[in-house]
Amino acid sequence: MTTDVRETAVALDVAIAATELRQRYGEFEAVRGVSLTVRRGELFALLGTNGAGKTTTMEVLEGYRPATSGTVQVLGIDPYRRRRALSPRVGIMLQENGFLSDLTVAETIGLWRDLHANARSLDESLELAGLADKARVRVRQLSGGQKRRLDLVLSIIGRPEVVFLDEPTTGMDPEARRTTWGLIRDLVTDGTTILLTTHYLEEAEHLASRLAVMHEGEIRVEGTLEEVVGRHGDRVSFRLPPEIPLDALPLIGGHTPGVALAGGTPVVTYTIAGGDQATRAHEALVPLFAWAAERGVALERLAVRTASLEDVFHSVVKESA
Numbered sequence: 001m002t003t004d005v006r007e008t009a010v011a012l013d014v015a016i017a018a019t020e021l022r023q024r025y026g027e028f029e030a031v032r033g034v035s036l037t038v039r040r041g042e043l044f045a046l047l048g049t050n051g052a053g054k055t056t057t058m059e060v061l062e063g064y065r066p067a068t069s070g071t072v073q074v075l076g077i078d079p080y081r082r083r084r085a086l087s088p089r090v091g092i093m094l095q096e097n098g099f100l101s102d103l104t105v106a107e108t109i110g111l112w113r114d115l116h117a118n119a120r121s122l123d124e125s126l127e128l129a130g131l132a133d134k135a136r137v138r139v140r141q142l143s144g145g146q147k148r149r150l151d152l153v154l155s156i157i158g159r160p161e162v163v164f165l166d167e168p169t170t171g172m173d174p175e176a177r178r179t180t181w182g183l184i185r186d187l188v189t190d191g192t193t194i195l196l197t198t199h200y201l202e203e204a205e206h207l208a209s210r211l212a213v214m215h216e217g218e219i220r221v222e223g224t225l226e227e228v229v230g231r232h233g234d235r236v237s238f239r240l241p242p243e244i245p246l247d248a249l250p251l252i253g254g255h256t257p258g259v260a261l262a263g264g265t266p267v268v269t270y271t272i273a274g275g276d277q278a279t280r281a282h283e284a285l286v287p288l289f290a291w292a293a294e295r296g297v298a299l300e301r302l303a304v305r306t307a308s309l310e311d312v313f314h315s316v317v318k319e320s321a
């Protein structure tokens with residue numbers, strides 16, 4: 001099989017693939033064996049701590065640098081060796097934009113339009129950027145959030161099949177962020193494949209079909225939001241009844257509780273993982289209520305909640321500490 005045939009075969013339903021990707025900067029290994037697959041039409045969110053290796057991973061996938069080891073493919077093509085073949089099909093929004101800040105918004109869009117065969121019109125681009133009234137304004141006079149929005153629109157001006165968005169909504173106010181999410185969702189609806197990095201967990205919750213949390217160069221957690229938080233477990237919590245000593249708290253499903261102070265009051269929390277996600281909280285509550293009834297105590301402020309993405313994120317960092 002020639003390289004091209006093999007590449008095409010892989011490209012049918014996988015848009016982005018990295019296998020055992022490693023990236024060194026001198027002695028420092030920034031990415032340590034990352035494997036991920038993004039299917040066509042999917043939005044995959046790469047989350048992680050500062051310095052986790054997200055941007056580095058993106059840069060290798062974008063073809064900015066060759067991988068130190070491992071393989072990467074975008075639309076079945078090696079993004080570094082065949083960057084020119086790939087570039088009309090890929091849109092890239094970097095963390096730092098490279099605008100010529102003396103140009104007006106319209107001139108900047110015009111410049112980008114000239115680079116693409118099937119570019120969106122100036123009017124559509126201004127509309128998508130929410131900058132219809134800023135066409136004659138110089139780019140340097142835009143706010144940080146407006147520049148991000150313009151940058152996003154420039155990355156999709158040529159209607160790419162795959163888009164890399166590195167922290168696309170940083171610096172945007174909550175309203176602008178919501179509008180931008182709408183734009184990103186529309187791209188996905190139209191079949192665009194998107195790999196996005198973000199520090200806003202809510203952004204991943206809103207947009208991602210699948211997500212991964214990176215830390216220290218590795219993917220530590222990966223899956224759909226439901227899978228990721230489901231694996232982490234449900235939380236059952238209540239105020240510790242004053243008359244109950246800590247060692248009298250029951251085991252629930254074999255788990256001991258954690259006790260932490262919340263506003264000066266000890267709060268008991270059980271993390272219920274494994275089992276049937278749909279019913280495990282219920283199964284945990286049955287023996288807990290029996291225990292409380294036996295002792296004649298009420299479980300004050302009883303709450304059951306599924307783990308949040310934030311819980312998952314913090315535990316990834318804590319496990320490494």
Ligand SMILES: Nc1ncnc2c1ncn2[C@@H]1O[C@H](COP(=O)(O)OP(=O)(O)OP(=O)(O)O)[C@@H](O)[C@H]1O
Pocket residue numbers: 025028030048049050051052053054055056057
């Ligand atoms: N050109 C470079 N030369 C040397 N080290 C680098 C270079 N670029 C990145 N690094 C280091 O590699 C690690 C990963 O950086 P990277 O920018 O990929 O992380 P990140 O997950 O995108 O972080 P952030 O969320 O802060 O943007 C960091 O420790 C960073 O200091």
